[in-house]
Amino acid sequence: xxxxxxxxxxxxxxxxxxxxxxxxxxxxxxxxxxxxxxxxxxxxxxxxxxxxxxxxxxxxxxxxxxxxxxxxxxxxxxxxxxxxxxxxxxxxxxxxxxxxxxxxxxxxxxxxxxxxxxxxxxxxxxxxxxxxxxxxxxxxxxxxxxxxxxxxxxxxxxxxxxxxxxxxxxxxxxxxxxxxxxxxxxxxxxxxxxxxxxxxxxxxxxxxxxxxxxxxxxxxxxxxxxxxxxxxxxxxxxxxxxxxxxxxxxxxxxxxxxxxxxxxxxxxxxxxxxxxxxxxxxxxxxxxxxxxxxxxxxxxxxxxxxxxxxxxxxxxxxxxxxxxxxxxxxxxxxxxxxxxxxxxxxxxxxxxxxxxxxxxxxxxxxxxxxxxxxxxxxxxxxxxxxxxxxxxxxxxxxxxxxxxxxxxxxxxxxxxxxxxxxxxxxxxxxxxxxxxxxxxxxxxxxxxxxxxxxxxxxxxxxxxxxxxxxxxxxxxxxxxxxxxxxxxxxxxxxxxxxxxxxxxxxxxxxxxxxxxxxxxxxxxxxxxxxxxxxxxxxxxxxxxxxxxxxxxxxxxxxxxxxxxxxxxxxxxxxxxxxxxxxxxxxxxxxxxxxxxxxxxxxxxxxxxxxxxxxxxxxxxxxx
Amino acid sequence: xxxxxxxxxxxxxxxxxxxxxxxxxxxxxxxxxxxxxxxxxxxxxxxxxxxxxxxxxxxxxxxxxxxxxxxxxxxxxxxxxxxxxxxxxxxxxxxxxxxxxxxxxxxxxxxxxxxxxxxxxxxxxxxxxxxxxxxxxxxxxxxxxxxxxxxxxxxx
Numbered sequence: 143x144x145x146x147x148x149x150x151x152x153x154x155x156x157x158x159x160x161x162x163x164x165x166x167x168x169x170x171x172x173x174x175x176x177x178x179x180x181x182x183x184x185x186x187x188x189x190x191x192x193x194x195x196x197x198x199x200x201x202x203x204x205x206x207x208x209x210x211x212x213x214x215x216x217x218x219x220x221x222x223x224x225x226x227x228x229x230x231x232x233x234x235x236x237x238x239x240x241x242x243x244x245x246x247x248x249x250x251x252x253x254x255x256x257x258x259x260x261x262x263x264x265x266x267x268x269x270x271x272x273x274x275x276x277x278x279x280x281x282x283x284x285x286x287x288x289x290x291x292x293x294x295x296x297x298x299x300x301x302x303x304x305x306x307x308x309x310x311x312x313x314x315x316x317x318x319x320x321x322x323x324x325x326x327x328x329x330x331x332x333x334x335x336x337x338x339x340x341x342x343x344x345x346x347x348x349x350x351x352x353x354x355x356x357x358x359x360x361x362x363x364x365x366x367x368x369x370x371x372x373x374x375x376x377x378x379x380x381x382x383x384x385x386x387x388x389x390x391x392x393x394x395x396x397x398x399x400x401x402x403x404x405x406x407x408x409x410x411x412x413x414x415x416x417x418x419x420x421x422x423x424x425x426x427x428x429x430x431x432x433x434x435x436x437x438x439x440x441x442x443x444x445x446x447x448x449x450x451x452x453x454x455x456x457x458x459x460x461x462x463x464x465x466x467x468x469x470x471x472x473x474x475x476x477x478x479x480x481x482x483x484x485x486x487x488x489x490x491x492x493x494x495x496x497x498x499x500x501x502x503x504x505x506x507x508x509x510x511x512x513x514x515x516x517x518x519x520x521x522x523x524x525x526x527x528x529x530x531x532x533x534x535x536x537x538x539x540x541x542x543x544x545x546x547x548x549x550x551x552x553x554x555x556x557x558x559x560x561x562x563x564x565x566x567x568x569x570x571x572x573x574x575x576x577x578x579x580x581x582x583x584x585x586x587x588x589x590x591x592x593x594x595x596x597x598x599x600x601x602x603x604x605x606x607x608x609x610x611x612x613x614x615x616x617x618x619x620x621x622x623x624x625x626x627x628x629x630x631x632x633x634x635x636x637x638x639x640x641x642x643x644x645x646x647x648x649x650x651x652x653x654x655x656x657x658x659x660x661x662x663x664x665x666x667x668x669x670x671x672x673x674x675x676x677x678x679x680x681x682x683x684x685x686x687x688x689x690x691x692x693x694x695x696x697x698x699x700x701x702x703x704x705x706x707x708x709x710x711x712x713x714x715x716x717x718x719x720x721x722x723x724x725x726x727x728x729x730x731x732x733x734x735x736x737x738x739x740x741x742x743x744x745x746x747x748x749x750x751x752x753x754x755x756x757x758x759x760x761x762x763x764x765x
Numbered sequence: 766x767x768x769x770x771x772x773x774x775x776x777x778x779x780x781x782x783x784x785x786x787x788x789x790x791x792x793x794x795x796x797x798x799x800x801x802x803x804x805x806x807x808x809x810x811x812x813x814x815x816x817x818x819x820x821x822x823x824x825x826x827x828x829x830x831x832x833x834x835x836x837x838x839x840x841x842x843x844x845x846x847x848x849x850x851x852x853x854x855x856x857x858x859x860x861x862x863x864x865x866x867x868x869x870x871x872x873x874x875x876x877x878x879x880x881x882x883x884x885x886x887x888x889x890x891x892x893x894x895x896x897x898x899x900x901x902x903x904x905x906x907x908x909x910x911x912x913x914x915x916x917x918x919x920x921x
Binding site: 182183185187220221364365366367368373405407408444445446447448449461462464465522530531562565596598600604609613620622724727750751752756 | 796817823831849851855895902911
């Protein structure tokens with residue numbers, strides 16, 4: 143083992159380039175390669191069966207020399223998973239089942255296309271052969287995500303073949319730490335974790351701070367519900383994150399780093415562990431990296447399932463083996479962070495941008511995006527949207543382009559109501575803002591924030607008071623309890639919102655919510671508390687009429703709040719098919735025989751909505 | 766059943782050794798202990814505190830702070846209903862209601878026969894499939910109330 147490590151170790155940039163050339167020389171770029179997405183989304187949809195089937199097909203036919211199989215990270219189009227892409231042409235097969243595997247193998251080897259697995263554009267009814275022609279992909283700018291579908295994340299060679307670690311080589315052989323910082327500063331890169339703080343300036347502060355040691359941390363504690371950008375990068379291309387961290391550590395003068403990964407992301411942990419091991423083996427991590435004399439090592443730490451640990455000081459407390467409580471930031475973590483030493487923390491996506499900037503130059507990077515944010519941003523587009531998935535777009539694109547151009551609009555012909563950005567700290571943006579360019583500054587102006595990049599689409603069936611209640615309940619549960627405004631304020635807000643949604647709302651409740659919000663914004667210790675009222679404040683700003691309907695008329699216009707709705711049967715529409723009778727979990731609906739409308743017992747009804755969901759004839763009324 | 770195994774000094778020692786007995790690795794250490802015993806038995810917490818030379822109160826404060834840890838034995842099957850925003854707007858609350866009703870327990874509880882433990886999670890990041898229920902690490906997407914019964918029955 144020890145011998146093997148010495149033999150693989152690269153002790154100069156020249157050797158790195160020689161290895162890259164050797165890898166490329168071994169590969170035939172024209173050999174067809176079947177790539178299958180092995181990301182969490184596609185695995186949940188049954189990708190494992192597809193992978194096994196393709197493996198079997200290749201083995202059975204003895205096709206190893208003619209056909210390659212690669213299990214990759216997430217290309218983003220989760221809605222249509224499991225996804226299979228045939229390289230080098232990039233033919234996209236969607237919703238592939240295990241039963242399709244044999245045919246994919248036999249047709250690909252003949253150079254044919256399996257027509258029935260191609261994507262059909264719902265607007266035109268036309269089939270699309272290539273990935274880049276699918277509207278979902280066409281309007282994106284995929285600088286970070288594009289490599290996800292070409293790389294087996296467990297193979298460093300795949301990353302090297304695409305030019306991986308070249309930026310690190312450039313930095314270690316040609317650039318001073320100050321030069322790296324100035325390049326990152328000029329690029330205009332801002333933190334992708336939510337705050338949007340200029341990355342280069344943060345590095346500079348940390349480099350200049352006094353301390354015995356300096357630490358760099360990668361924040362992969364992606365806690366915003368509905369956001370999974372960081373997970374996909376860490377799962378799909380962990381070396382790009384590592385390379386960014388090593389470059390950052392060199393610029394800052396740090397020799398120890400941590401990746402803090404959320405406990406709910408087992409595959410991200412696994413792939414990051416493999417990546418670290420491989421990088422160590424090649425001498426890209428550890429002592430004397432690429433013979434430059436620079437040392438840097440990285441450890442992984444799994445989170446314990448606490449949202450507040452996404453906050454930098456809480457995360458560092460947790461890394462020290464303590465309870466994940468934040469502290470007041472009179473002294474910034476770049477001066478005194480982990481173990482009281484200067485510490486630089488950036489999020490996964492920020493780190494992954496670094497090699498791109500070094501490879502292509504700050505000028506190239508600064509041309510992408512808008513005034514309010516340079517480069518691209520990855521968003522997870524979820525909720526009531528046709529094309530759920532991960533998208534990467536240049537900053538400054540409008541919400542309309544994202545939701546209708548890429549997302550394909552709202553399902554079932556429903557009407558768009560709002561988009562929630564920025565996770566629990568963000569806000570809900572109404573239809574009148576659809577032409578808003580998406581960047582850090584514009585979203586702030588609308589009362590929301592960029593956050594880490596979750597975008598949850600809501601339609602006419604979403605109740606905005608319920609959404610506000612959802613986030614406040616979430617935050618109440620996640621508040622660490624250290625400071626009073628957050629601990630007690632959120633509790634009171636949650637009680638008031640429960641009253642409003644359960645028919646006990648009274649005049650003055652809205653005022654009280656606004657006053658409590660102001661207290662939280664001004665007096666909370668950390669950003670969890672000070673941004674917590676955003677979902678309430680934005681829904682009050684844009685959807686006050688819904689609050690008033692709940693309080694004054696005791697009605698939930700969207701029909702979501704259980705206590706304020708009742709179910710009944712439209713006797714004229716009901717054909718007595720009995721579907722709802724079977725669906726009802728509490729036997730509240732009685733079958734009266736064929737062609738006779740069913741009877742719903744309101745005493746027994748628990749308002750679960752099962753009957754409403756199964757009835758396709760609109761005979762169940764929810765009011 | 767794992768939950769009945771008594772924590773031994775040797776087991777805990779090997780877990781501590783895996784993390785170089787670094788007190789900074791307390792969270793990952795407790796995670797490994799939980800994988801071993803299915804929950805965090807008191808005896809194990811005592812041994813961890815002794816092994817790392819930190820007070821039991823600190824071990825306990827961390828063990829009770831983080832959601833991922835359980836101080837009570839858990840059931841054979843761990844059910845996690847995702848309550849992330851995307852699942853929420855697609856009706857995850859009604860799915861949770863139905864699971865609670867079918868099992869006769871609330872979220873955070875374990876059935877008397879130690880068969881099921883019910884928990885909720887704030888997003889597993891597979892939002893395209895929402896609402897999602899994860900049982901023993903297996904994801905089932907596009908859940909509805911009526912799919913709860915057959916799903917539970919498939920985990921004996």
